[in-house]
Amino acid sequence: PKPSSASREAAEKVKTQPKQHKKRSLADTMLEIQRENFSALKEQRDAQMLIEMRKQIVEEAKAGIWTPDQARKRLVALEQGQKENQPPAAKRQKTVPVCSYSPDWDSDFLDTDEEL
Known part of the structure; x- marks a missing residue:
């Protein structure tokens, strides 16, 4: 079956219409304003x-x-x-966990076979 001329026209009309973008929420607008303000402040500071x-x-x-x-x-x-004449930025050192050694045991304690 052939599509009717009305349905063809409707399909062509839909194809030619620009896509409607999703409405921006207030939060999206506020975030964009905040980004713009931060970039302007950074430029001013620089x-x-x-x-x-x-x-x-x-x-x-x-x-x-x-x-x-x-x-x-x-x-x-x-x-x-x-x-110029600036030292290179210091690299961060990897943090190594501090190991604590076990204390020295009394030799008398090691020689005895008593239960604790």
Whole structure:
């Protein structure tokens, strides 16, 4: 049997309609807002830290700790996100359980066959 023209039209109409996305709940909306706020705060904090590090390098250069050329190199490295003269991050050591040894036994105690 051939499908009717009405059913074909209905099927084509359904195919052409965009899928309706599931409605977002209030919790989903709040989570997205929170993520956006955290990322904005992180960007702001990173920018503030960069400004403070620039100021520190300039003050160190004025104090004579760095030559102007060294200070420029440090500023360029800072802009590129490289941290010069920084020790590598310390690796965490694996925690080993502390073993306690058994106490020394009295030799007299070991020689006796008495029941306890």
